[in-house]
Amino acid sequence: MTAPALSLSGRATIDGSPLFGPVDLALEPGGWTCLLGPSGVGKSTLLRLIAGLRTGVDFAGQITQAGGPLDPASIAYMAQDDLLLPWRSVLGNVMLGAELRGQKGDRARAEQLLSNVGLGDHAGKRPAQISGGQRQRAALARTLMEDRPVVLLDEPFSALDARTRADMQDLSAGLLRGRTVLLVTHDPAEAARLGHRIYLMEKNGLHRLDPPPGTPLRAVDDPDLLSYQARLLQRLRHRAAP
Amino acid sequence: MTGRILNALLVTALLLGLWQALVTLADLPPFILPGPVRVAKALWNNAELIGWHALVTLTEVLVGLAFGVALGVVTALQLAASPLARRLVKPALVLTQALPVFALAPILTLWLGYGLWSKVLMAVLIIYFPVTSAFFDGLMNTPRGWLDLAQSMQATRTQTLWRIRVPAALPALASGLRLSAVYAPIGAVIGEWVGASQGLGYLMLLANGRVKIDLMFAALAVLACLTLLLHVAVSRLCDRLTARMV
Numbered sequence: 291m292t293a294p295a296l297s298l299s300g301r302a303t304i305d306g307s308p309l310f311g312p313v314d315l316a317l318e319p320g321g322w323t324c325l326l327g328p329s330g331v332g333k334s335t336l337l338r339l340i341a342g343l344r345t346g347v348d349f350a351g352q353i354t355q356a357g358g359p360l361d362p363a364s365i366a367y368m369a370q371d372d373l374l375l376p377w378r379s380v381l382g383n384v385m386l387g388a389e390l391r392g393q394k395g396d397r398a399r400a401e402q403l404l405s406n407v408g409l410g411d412h413a414g415k416r417p418a419q420i421s422g423g424q425r426q427r428a429a430l431a432r433t434l435m436e437d438r439p440v441v442l443l444d445e446p447f448s449a450l451d452a453r454t455r456a457d458m459q460d461l462s463a464g465l466l467r468g469r470t471v472l473l474v475t476h477d478p479a480e481a482a483r484l485g486h487r488i489y490l491m492e493k494n495g496l497h498r499l500d501p502p503p504g505t506p507l508r509a510v511d512d513p514d515l516l517s518y519q520a521r522l523l524q525r526l527r528h529r530a531a532p
Numbered sequence: 533m534t535g536r537i538l539n540a541l542l543v544t545a546l547l548l549g550l551w552q553a554l555v556t557l558a559d560l561p562p563f564i565l566p567g568p569v570r571v572a573k574a575l576w577n578n579a580e581l582i583g584w585h586a587l588v589t590l591t592e593v594l595v596g597l598a599f600g601v602a603l604g605v606v607t608a609l610q611l612a613a614s615p616l617a618r619r620l621v622k623p624a625l626v627l628t629q630a631l632p633v634f635a636l637a638p639i640l641t642l643w644l645g646y647g648l649w650s651k652v653l654m655a656v657l658i659i660y661f662p663v664t665s666a667f668f669d670g671l672m673n674t675p676r677g678w679l680d681l682a683q684s685m686q687a688t689r690t691q692t693l694w695r696i697r698v699p700a701a702l703p704a705l706a707s708g709l710r711l712s713a714v715y716a717p718i719g720a721v722i723g724e725w726v727g728a729s730q731g732l733g734y735l736m737l738l739a740n741g742r743v744k745i746d747l748m749f750a751a752l753a754v755l756a757c758l759t760l761l762l763h764v765a766v767s768r769l770c771d772r773l774t775a776r777m778v
Contacts, residue, residue: 343680367684373677377699377776389695390687416776436685 293320293439293470294364298340300351302332309335309347313496315489317440322463322471322506324481327491328526333474334444336491340472341367341442355440366438370445372429374417380404381413384432403431407461423454427461434465441466443473447480456510459484463507478522482515483508490525566746571753574746582735582747586754589732592648592720593762596655600712603656604663605705611664612671613693625664633657634722641727651723651731658719659712666711670704671697703777706770713766717759732758 296319301311310332317323327333338345340353342362353360374383381400388395404413407427412420417428426446433441443462447455463484475481481488484506488499502508502518509515548568554560555567562570575582607625610617637654644650674697682692724733732755739747 338680341680341684343683362684363686365684367681369677369680371677373681375678375696375699386681386695387685387687390682390685390691392688392691 293468294356295319296340296353296355296360296440296470296472298336298351298353300349300353302335302339302345302347302349304347310491310496312351313491315496316487317470317472318486319470320468321486322466322473322484323487323489324485325472325474325489325491326478326481326522326526327476329476331491331493333476333491337442337444337472337474341365343367364438365440365442366433366436367442368429368433368444368446370448372417372422372425374425374428374432376417379414379416380409380420380428383417383428384435386432387436400431400435403434404428406434406465407431423450423458426450426454426458430458430462430465438469440470441472443471445474445476448475448477455480460507478526479510479519482519482522483510490522563743563745566749570746571749574744575750575753578747578750582732582751582754585730585732585735585751586758588648588730589717589720589724589755590758592651592723592731593655593716593758595648596652596720597659597712597716597762599652600656600659600716601663601709604660604708604712605667607660607664608667608671608705609693609698611668612697613689625661628657629661633719637722637726640723646727646729650726651720651728654723655716655719658715662711662715663705663708666708667701667705670701673704674700699777703774706774709766709770710763713762714759717755717762721755 295317297314297316299312299314301313302309313336315323315325315336325333325336332347335345335347339347339349340360342360342365355361355364374380375386378386381397381404384400384404385395385397401410401413404410407430409420409424409427409431412424412428417425420428426449429446446462447458450458459480473481473484482502485501486506488501490497490499499522502512503514504512552567552569555565566574607621611621633654636657637650640650640653644653671693678696678700679692682696687696720731721733721736724731725737728734732751735751736748736755739745739751
């Protein structure tokens with residue numbers, strides 16, 4: 291699997307009034323691109339545009355993949371809500387994609403992925419029977435099951451407690467290695483920890499920032515990382531002030 | 533559970549006591565309002581007759597329910613699957629509700645005769661709309677996130693319908709079914725009032741005409757029990773259907 295470069299440039303309007311733009315976003319091929327910004331600036335909209343999902347905005351611009359047109363079949367999507375179907379078992383949820391395409395799912399692989407995310411003993415349970423952190427891990431296994439070179443993550447860890455969030459970041463960074471990942475987040479620490487590339491999206495546009503030293507996944511107690519995320523937070527707060 | 537049954541029995545006993553007290557204290561003649569004891573006697577003495585007519589009504593209700601629910605479910609699926617069907621069928625569906633279904637009873641009897649089918653059709657007409665509308669609403673209100681996920685997985689429309697939208701709409705269908713269990717007997721009895729030679733509705737009219745008001749009340753009590761039992765049975769079924777959805 292070769293992880294393609296992916297880029298988006300253009301502007302978006304809602305009923306004629308601008309939401310964002312013009313912006314230029316280029317995802318790091320085979321690495322993590324973190325899109326950081328306050329709520330309501332259009333981060334998720336940007337991600338949904340790339341995913342080909344309904345946004346309700348008018349987008350004028352282009353999205354290219356490896357220089358050519360976007361291929362929706364190469365993209366997996368994971369949201370803040372785990373989106374597990376409550377009437378299916380955890381294993382059934384992981385195998386959902388193949389069934390929705392009318393194909394036969396690879397059960398052995400799904401079980402392997404579940405044990406990779408530490409849910410090997412929970413395959414037969416229903417989503418309501420496992421914790422929030424476990425549900426998000428099941429969603430990660432479902433995303434991995436799709437085995438796509440591009441993975442779009444829309445704040446997938448933001449509803450988790452601090453410890454579970456850090457665990458999920460470790461797990462995802464390991465399991466999604468080598469894929470082109472776009473992570474939308476409002477958490478400067480998360481962006482600093484995971485990003486090969488970091489973009490800051492604000493009302494006045496999209497800014498590409500220099501990432502902190504070192505390569506992801508960066509240690510949570512790395513002093514460089516801590517001072518970087520502090521500066522990032524300062525910048526976010528400063529910009530948010532009137 | 534036993535507590536709930538005990539409560540229900542207590543309330544029933546209280547209501548029966550009030551009923552008897554009203555009859556005794558107001559000295560109402562039995563051809564206006566017979567007391568519960570008198571009605572119980574009529575029920576006992578005419579058990580076979582009432583049982584036979586109840587069986588007829590129950591058959592009409594069950595057949596009506598089966599057809600009405602099946603038709604409603606199929607219509608809702610069609611509407612949900614096809615925008616063209618929505619444009620063509622939905623206005624007609626709403627229009628049918630502008631017509632009081634009760635007013636159709638004499639016509640149905642004229643067309644289908646005094647037998648089973650005019651009552652079945654009456655029940656079908658009454659429950660068709662609640663079932664269709666509840667299930668259709670459920671199908672059209674699938675949580676957006678699930679549909680996004682399906683789209684990102686390149687799901688086919690058919691698979692999305694069967695594996696996500698239909699299961700997600702079952703709780704909505706269940707509320708339609710609960711309503712229909714209560715509505716179906718109304719349809720059957722109205723059909724019997726307009727023209728029938730058997731059934732509890734027919735028996736009530738017959739008893740009324742012969743001033744056997746106690747028999748009329750006995751038939752009414754059996755009808756209420758039938759409806760209640762049907763409601764409980766369908767509710768149980770719906771609970772099992774939706775238990776897995778949360």
